Structure formats: structure tokens, C-alpha cells
Amino acid sequence: MTQLIYLDNAATTFPKPRSVIEAMCETYQRVGVSPGRGSYDLSSEAQSLVEQTREKIARFFGAPDPERVVFAANATDALNLSIQGIVQPGDHVVSTTLEHNSVLRPLAHLQAAGVIGYDLVPFDDSGFIDPDNIENAIRPNTRLVVVTQASNVMGTIQPIEAIGRRCAEKGVCLLVDTAQSAGLVPLDMTAWHVGAVAFTGHKALCGPTGIGGLVVHPDVDIQPTRFGGTGVDSKSLVHTGTYPHRLEAGTLNLMGIIGLSHGLDHIGAEGVGSILAREAGLAGQLCRGLRAIDSIRIFGEPEAADHVGLVTVTMKDKHPQDLADILDGDFGIAVRAGLHCAPLVHIAMGSYPDGGVRFSPGPFSTAGDIDAAIAAMAAIARF
Structure with missing residues (x-):
């Protein structure tokens, strides 16, 4: 062997891909400082790389505003950030039995804490979710629908566009987990009425581990669930409300962001x-x-x-x-x-x-x- x-x-x-690894290491070796934390030119260059990556991701997912691309550690981190930041006490959530524990466990935690209730729509014998069943599960107090775009066990690609249309008709935010689909399956947030997308960089996007994020539509409001330094408005003890810093606390994973950027370039070429x-x-x-x-x-x-x-x-x-x-x-x-x-x-x-x-x-x-x-x-x- x-x-x-x-x-x-x-x-x-x-x-x-070797090209991704080499470009990531070369760029980080050259510009590996804290982005946006200093007034010197190298910090500004690092911040520029971060903003360019936000723009790439926004285009990739059909999102209207690059400033609402929020970096996180992975899809699990982004899903926790969005689920806990969207729901409020007394809300109802609809999801599916296809989901990964990165969705199921936050929902179970919030229900056990008495914050929300939720229902899970089953998949059919072939592994697909019927959009009509999603619509029928929505209640007057449903604030959020969470669906994976591709199952990590069945491999089935779900009809997100049809689900998004039904959520829009009901005035409910649709959050899509793209951990298994980003880089393989297209998604257009604007055309498909998707409120938020959670993604990870280390799978089909060909980036390194430890980087992912959340893309938020301007119509969706997500409250921060963690607080800290952002490099802006430091005089205030209240965490800033502006995007993307609203949902980003602490120094960003610059090397991961650079790797994700080069991974997106690789995917675009392929x-x-x-x-x-x-x-x-x-x-x-x-x-x-x-x-x-x-x-x-x-x-x-x-x-x-x-x-x-x-x-x-x-x-x-x-x-x-x-x-x-x-x-x-x-x-x-x-x-x-x-x-x-x-x-x-x-x-x-x-x-x-x-x-x-x-x-x-x-x-x-x-x-x-x-x-x-x-x-x-x-x-x-x-x-």
C-alpha cells in the first residue's frame, strides 16, 4: 500500500488543489497581519483582501450586499450564529429530518430552554423534501425555516427555489445549509428568496479548514450572540450594529479567508x-x-x-x-x-x-x- x-x-x-495551497501560503506570508486593525499600508492591504473575498462570495451566492457576508469558523458556527440570532422567545421553526446536528442541536437546545418550538418535515423514500410539506408546517408564529441544500447521507439536492418561493409567500425567512452543496450546486439568494446562507470553506469550495460564513439578505435581521473587538467604534461598550462587524467579533481568520478566496477562483475556473x-x-x-x-x-x-x-x-x-x-x-x-x-x-x-x-x-x-x-x-x- x-x-x-x-x-x-x-x-x-x-x-x-496545489494552486490554492501555494497561493494561500504565498499571500499570507506577504500580507499576514491583522486586517483593518491598523492604519499602516499592510493592514489596509490585508483588509482589502478580506473585502474582495466578501465580494466574491456575494456574487457566488447571488447576494445583493457584500457587507452582509460574515466570516465564521465553519457552517456549524454560521448556523448557530444565524439560528440563535434570528429566533425570539415564542417563535416556531420549521426544519427537516434530513438535517445535520449543526441544525438539530441548536433547535433542540433552544426548545429545551423554552425559547422556541419546532417541527421537522420528513423526507420521502427517495430522500427529498416536498415544498408543500414545508408550507403546510408553517404556523402564524413561524419565524424561520432551515433546510439543507444537499443531504450529507442521502446526497439528494433539495428544491430550494420552490421552498424559497413558499417561504416568501408566507413571509418567513429561509436559512439554507450549503455545507455539502457550495461549490457543486448553484444557489441564487435573490432569485430564490433565500434569507440567509451558511457555508463552509473546507469541502467543495476547496479552501482550508477553520473558515466558513454566513451570507445575510438585507431584509433579514440577525442579532449578535457574541461580543468583542471589531476594530470599529471602539469607544463604545455596546457592540456595533453595522454589518459585517455586527456578527464578527475578534480578529478574522485571514489565512482561511485568503485560502477561501483562492478556492473560489479555482471553482470558478473549473x-x-x-x-x-x-x-x-x-x-x-x-x-x-x-x-x-x-x-x-x-x-x-x-x-x-x-x-x-x-x-x-x-x-x-x-x-x-x-x-x-x-x-x-x-x-x-x-x-x-x-x-x-x-x-x-x-x-x-x-x-x-x-x-x-x-x-x-x-x-x-x-x-x-x-x-x-x-x-x-x-x-x-x-x-
């Missing part, structure tokens, strides 16, 4: 549609091979349209963690086993509490990698 076959890109893309088509094609290849193995169950129909390139499976008489360990130890194939931080999906699919094994090809995966994974699974199934 001389080389790892990495099929865990839904967790983090690896390796990153083309979102072509990246999705390539990875979905590899997922389809994997499905066709795995379907020939009788002991394997595949979740949903990952080779169908409206799916990102990931495949979750179980194997009869093999615990998912054992299966992942064998793939790693005996075949040099890295995958993700368990509940994937989405327990309600596995409950619905009958795979709880053990979960499944997720294969997720990425930017540098090849057809040969997929053939190796199929052959490994076939070999394991014989024992």
Missing part, C-alpha cells in the same frame, strides 16, 4: 456544473459496481439526477465501523462510517444506531479509485 485512496471528501476535500457532473459520474460508477454485490444495501438512488456525488451503504453482517476499518487497514481506502452527525436520517432509513459507510469522491478521485473500492467491497463481502 503506497497511496491512500481518499473517498471522504464530503467531510473535507483532500488534497486541496465550473460548478462540470465539477458536480464529474463527481456524480463517479458516484454512479460506484453504485453500478456495488449493486452487483448481494449483501450491500445502497441508500436511495445516488446515481439519479439531483444528487451530489456521495454514496452511503450498509453490508449485511458487517458493522459499518468494522467495514470502514477493513477498507482502511487492508485496502488503503478512507471512508466515513457511523451516523454522519445526521441521526434522524439513519432512523428513517432503518440504519440506526450503527449507521452506514459513506463513499464521497472529490476533485482528485479517479475511475481507478472507484474500481478499487468496488473490488475491495466485493472481497470483504466474501468473508
